[in-house]
Amino acid sequence: SAKHSDLCERRNIYADEKSSLESELDKNLVQRKNELEMTLIDARIMESETLVENESFDLELIDKRIASFRQLLEEKDAKIDELVKQQTDQKELLDKLRAAEDKQMDIINVEAKTSRKIAIKLETIEKKHNECLRKLSKMGTIPSDCDNNYHNMSLKDEYLELQKCKHKLSKMPSVNQKALDQLTEGREKGRILQLEKREIKAGYESIQRLIETLEHQKYEKIQVTYKSVSKFFVEIFQRLVPEGKAFIDMVYKDSADSGSAGSQASGSHASQESQSSGGISGAGLTPTFAQIDNFIGVRIRVAFTGKTVVKEMNQLSGGQKSIVALAFIFAIQRCDPxxxxxxxxxxxxxxxxxxxxxxxxxxxxxxxxxxxxxxxxxxxxxxxxxxxxxxxxxxxxxxxxxxxxxxxxxxxx
Missing domain, CATH: 3.40.50.300 (P-loop containing nucleotide triphosphate hydrolases)
Structure with missing residues (x-):
């Protein structure tokens, strides 16, 4: 049928294409394959040679490093051997030093025992020396030429001489054997007391000068304070009482004990002088240094009008006392505001x-x-x-x- 014939044609066409492809494969592709295989073999050979060269270079480097490490190892072994030798020498030296130390310790122990014996002997000798000094102190003062007279004598002769001296002393029981020592001691005490006396006198004079200086300062301070307060009191009182007068008198023990009659008699005359001298009363005179020691206070006298008599505080009314007190307070505070x-x-x-x-x-x-x-x-x-x-x-x-x-x-x- 037509379909069958069509399929046959197509089969023939495919058979022809197959034949042509097989032919081309045999002629071209197989040959190309062989060439490529040959090229691949050559490339592998070249790559192997390059790899062998690289490996050979690395092998040489490794051999050089192995050689350097072997040389370094040999040096380290030599140093180790040297250190072992030094350690052996140090150990031998340590053994010798320990042996020497043991010998020194033995010597020290022996010396310590000897020192203890010597210390015991020294203590015994010290006790004997103190006993001799005590006996010498009981004998009294030794003459200065004693050492020259008895230096060359033997011990036996010195003992005989000592017995003679004791026999002579036994015949004089009432003689004070320590008189010379007591005289020397008394002179020394007298010299020390003289020095202390001079020091005490110098200290007393210094204290007296200090007291005088302080007294002068006290005198000056009282004078300055008195004058300042008196001046300010007069000013402030005249501010409060324009027609009034005010006076401040310094009071002393003798004037306070003598009574108020005499002070009142001299007060009128002193008041007129104080008015012209800025209010400092006491007949316008500055108190002396001796009077400052007797100073016990101040006396205030005021007059509220020019015609009235000057009165003291106990003669004023309550309001007048308040005015005087305020003026006095302001005067004191004005010195130190x-x-x-x-x-x-x-x-x-x-x-x-x-x-x-x-x-x-x-x-x-x-x-x-x-x-x-x-x-x-x-x-x-x-x-x-x-x-x-x-x-x-x-x-x-x-x-x-x-x-x-x-x-x-x-x-x-």
């Missing part, structure tokens, strides 16, 4: 005029110090910068800041 003042109702006993004068003085002094004051009066409030009110409510004290306007209203009222 404090950073702040704390006043508690100091204006209670003052009249309005003195309260105003005190407020002006505090305002002026507040430039260099701080003032904290409690008051029920309006005069001090007019010179203050801050105001605080204290009230008691429900058993608790409360501090409140008060404005300036309220204070001004209070002052106006």
């Amino acid at each position: 404090p950073p702040f003042y704390l006043f508690d109702e100091v204006d209670q006993a003052l009249d309005p005029f003195y309260r105003k004068a005190l407020a002006d003085l505090i305002k002026e002094m507040s430039r260099s110090s701080q003032f904290i004051s409690t008051t029920f009066r309006p005069e001090l409030l007019g010179s203050a910068q801050k105001f605080f009110g204290v009230k008691f409510a429900k058993r608790v004290m409360i501090l409140e800041n008060i404005c300036v306007k309220l204070i001004s209203d209070c002052n106006m009222n």
Whole structure:
């Protein structure tokens, strides 16, 4: 049929292609295969030769390293042999040193025993020496020529001479055998006492000079303080009492014991002189150095008007005493100004005029110090910068800041 014939043709075509391919394989591909095999064999041969050369080079390097290691090993063996030899020599030397040490220890032990024997002998000799010294001390002072007279004598002759001396001493039982020693000891004690006496005298003179120096310093300090306080007291009192006068007198034991009658009699005359001398009273005289030792205090005398008699503190009223006390406190503090003042109702006993004068003085002094004051009066409030009110409510004290306007209203009222 057609399909069968078609398949036959196709089979023939494939058979022809097969034949042509086999022919080409036999002619070309097989030959090419043989060539490639030959080329591969040649390449393997060349690669083997290169590998052999490389291996040969590595083998030579390995042989050289083996040779260097063998040489190094031989050197190490030589050093080991040398160290072993040195160790053997050191061991032999150590054995010799140990043997020598044992010998030295034996010698030391022998010497230690000998030293102990010598120490025992020395202790015995020391005891005998001390006993001899004790006996010599009982014999009294030995003459200086004794050594020359008895140096060349034998022991037997010295003993005979000693017996003669004892026999002579036995005939004189009442003689003080230690008189010369006691005389020498007394002279030495006298010399030491003289030295101590001179030292004590020098110390006493030094203390006296120190006391005089301190007394002079005390005198100068009292004088400077007295003059400063007196000057400031007069100035401050005249600020508080413009028409008044004030004086400060130094009080001594003799003037205090003599009574107030004589001092009152001389006070009027002294007051006039103190007014011209800046308020330093006592007849305008500076107290002497001897009077400073009798100084016991100061006496203040004031006059609140130019016509009134000068009065002492016990003759003043309560308000006048407050003015004098404040002036005196300010005078003392002006010598060494404090950073702040704390006043508690100091204006209670003052009249309005003195309260105003005190407020002006505090305002002026507040430039260099701080003032904290409690008051029920309006005069001090007019010179203050801050105001605080204290009230008691429900058993608790409360501090409140008060404005300036309220204070001004209070002052106006």
